Amino acid sequence: MSNKAPNNGWWRGGVIYQIYPRSYQDSNGDGIGDLPGITARLEHIARLGADGIWLSPFFKSPMKDFGYDVSDYCDVDPMFGTLDDFRTLVARAHELGLKVMIDQVLSHTSDQHPWFVESRASRDNAKADWYVWADAKEDGNPPNNWLSIFGGSAWQWDTRRCQYYLHNFLTSQPDLNFHHPAVQDAILATVKFWLDLGVDGYRLDTANFYFHDAELRSNPGRGAPDPNKPDPAVNPFNPYGWQRHLYDKSRPENLVFLQRLRALLDQYPDTTMVGEIGDDDGLARVAEYTRGGDKLHMAYCFDFLGDLHSAPFLHGVLERFNAVVGDGWPCWALSNHDVTRVATRWGGAQPDARLLRLAAAFQASLRGTICLYQGEELGLPEAELAFEDLQDPYGITMWPQFKGRDGCRTPMPWAADEPNAGFGPAKPWLPVPSAHLPLAVDRQAARADSLLAYFTQLLHWRRQQPALVHGSMSLLPCDEQVLALVREHGDQRLLCAFNFSERAASLALPADWVAAAALEGSGLEGGRVEDGTIHLEPWGGIFLAR
Template sequence: MTPKAPNNGWWRGGVIYQIYPRSFQDSNGDGIGDLPGITARLEHVAALGADGIWLSPFFKSPMKDFGYDVSDYCDVDPMFGTLDDFKVLVARAHDLGLKVMIDQVLSHTSDQHPWFTESRASRKNPKADWYVWANAQDDGTPPNNWLSIFGGSAWQWDTRRCQYYLHNFLTSQPDLNFHNPAVQEALLDTVKFWLDLGVDGYRLDTANFYFHDAELRSNPGRGAPDLDKPDPAVNPFNPYGWQWHVYDKSRPENLVFMQRLRALLDQYPDTTMVGEIGDDDGLARVAEYTAGSDKLHMAYCFDLLGDQRSTAFLHGTLERFNAVVGDGWPCWALSNHDCERSASRWGGTPPNPQLLRLAAAFQASLRGTVCLYQGEELGLPEAQLAFEDLQDPYGITMWPEFKGRDGCRTPMPWVADAPHAGFTTGAKPWLPVAATHTALAVDQQAGHAHSLLSYFTQLLHWRRQQPALLHGRMTLLPLHPQVLGIVREHETSQGTQRLLSVFNFSDQAATLALPPEWAVAAPLLGSGLSGALLDANTLHFEPWGGLFLQA
């Protein structure tokens, strides 16, 4: 058995900054962000206080789903640069103290991948069973009722083989057959390729989608959503949420493959994996996939990526997290490239600056790893795009009720007075720079003590000095109508650090009497959080106010 390489656990309690390469910085004027552009802007990420970056896909791809449809796992798409550009990026990141994680899309490929070209050519070829093929039912309909996340059946008829193939996403993203050992070996080889080039870890796209039910049993229905009582976990305009996804994902065999992935990463020092978990019970699946130190290092689900941010909702989510996750390790995100930006979802229109500060402090207080999405530190709201500007096939298909993901993917604003806010010198960026983003550009906020960027920077650097926030266990104060209280405790060589984070998640003033065990607590300054005062063991909150205390 190969011995494990040492791991310093940098990711445990760290801050990971997600970069969407198409929209971070264009270096050559073609309107599309690229690897040299990212390299040129890494100092911004390091100064912010991040520990590592996560790069969304930059592999060769026809870009039907903007890189999440891979046609070559072991090369850079020319629109982003070259392998040498990637090596320069990794070296520069490491010089700045940043780890580099890349987005690995293992559940499916592009239909232009050579593997699929061979697989669909006939029912008898060396890769015939590398994808999920199935015969039609007697009436010609698909093998079962599985649905694509992007709408309609998850099965596409192919005239070459006169069979259906499975696609959980676009028809141009056929699913690989993980029941075939050769497929697993080929994918593990691609993971090893980038580890050998010096990457420090992976974000695994759709990590619980790899295996399907070998018997192709239909999913049970859950019924159409009640539009009068919406479920935040279900998109009412997408029938995908009308099923319980028992057979098309989160299969038990998936955990065995996760163990194989972990064994591979354990051969490389200081590496990590974070998995994206989309499931009917996300927290339970996070627990399952991160328990026992032999599968994923960490995982995230979508509990905090919805519209709800009431005290009752947040308290209930964290209470359930404490109950089910055990020794597992979460990664908490409030925004990413697939959902409406948190500044709009949580902050309103226009976003409330005090609420954005509170949300950041709340995220920094949770047991787990923090994941920030580019522009979140600037308070960028969701961009409003015209239909003719859309690029996302998801939004184009479901317009106008669902506008897709382009609104969170528009270019990063760097210089307010420059064309296209400094993102590109070209005539036109791939998506327009939002007018609401220009005044929030980096150059308008950097060095200004009261800007949101300065607040994020202060908060993240302060957090690094608080062992309880990085590593401590987490408990909650009893439910309060307005105030959420999070207790973090951690034993150090200097003794136990006990921190209490308190947040008024309402637009009304609030008071909270401290529990007796916190009677000697005092405000812990330096985070930049404001809007609350301690007076005679009673906390007085402004709307959206918060405070850190230490016993």
């Protein structure tokens, strides 16, 4: 007998819109976005054509890492509102046909969480082993060579216990010890709390970081990056990428916990989870964590969150994905709250509007679920901030070579002529760049040729294409300029071709596609078919059907 609740699979091929609550809408004039502000702006997301929202953390937190350091998993931080505000948000989202996913930070807590306060108090209290504690080596050094993503050792000395504790991120974010069954039980209880409040799923922060190697073995080195062969996965200013992370994350025990987590979600109808995967081989980990139908529903890695976007690079990622994914399911993102906005990453200082449309169409063509980050539909470029305006500890520490994540977290521009672009009446926590004002929602909503209008058309059109939402995906041979792929479901076959270059390109159609015709409605321009050949303008694309 199965006690699984029904699941309609809304997330398979759906569109999820990520909201960074601090920067979406300030409803009470304190300069910080909040839950009532999000509720007031949900119609924008519904009109756009999204199926659900993902809310970055709004739980109680000292905000050392802006909510990714949780001090109470089961309450709303007062700066964002109340539990009743959250209930109102969920109800309004459901009225609009939007699902609500929330960000669960399970691998670590704040050092102000009551669990850690108790754990660090002594070596023999009830929660003494709830976090990862270790003795120093004989020379006083940390127990191994593990590094923090934010720079330096992943071990912090604590004078209360005269031991080190593990922190994969800030020193104020101690890692939980998932080898302890009571920790897993306590974490699952917090997940259940929000499911009972009506959430439709979770985005799981650092989903491959839950377990560490119980023997605390050191990671092998991979050496400093070669400046002549840049690796998009390695920040050259951060030594974290100089190790192969065999022992501090992606441990096999992680899969067993994810099965426990999935079993809990399966008791609630139509729920889903998407995991964030940061790994030396992200695509393989996505496949491992989503295959079999008993762990994560979907996951994403960072292959499209770097600078590279040539046709051969994109082809290589998708070829690798097809080779490893099996029955797993990916979520594809081009931007989020941790990386430079795609308009700047892929488009440079003056992004070509055609490239931004092409990127959106490319993302919409992929097998998997789409995740859009707030402002992506406006084509917002990365904000250039002065050092004194920075809030992100990552950027403050690594300035000026690495400016951190504030540039993609500035307030959403709603109305170009209102104070702070309509975000709120008070000075916002991060400044609104002047370059964002012409791209504000009210300006773009008034123009049929705006990127916002294009995104809206594309997403609503995509919903009507079974091949794009549900179909299989195969690749045409690699080309220097054009990425081309075929999506197929039932009676529908689509060929999607994208010229990822600033030069005109042509691509000979395979014999069985010679009679294909452009599929109307996507709004994508710059492509035509003549004499069995696709002709594409710079940054042009086309959807063909046969």
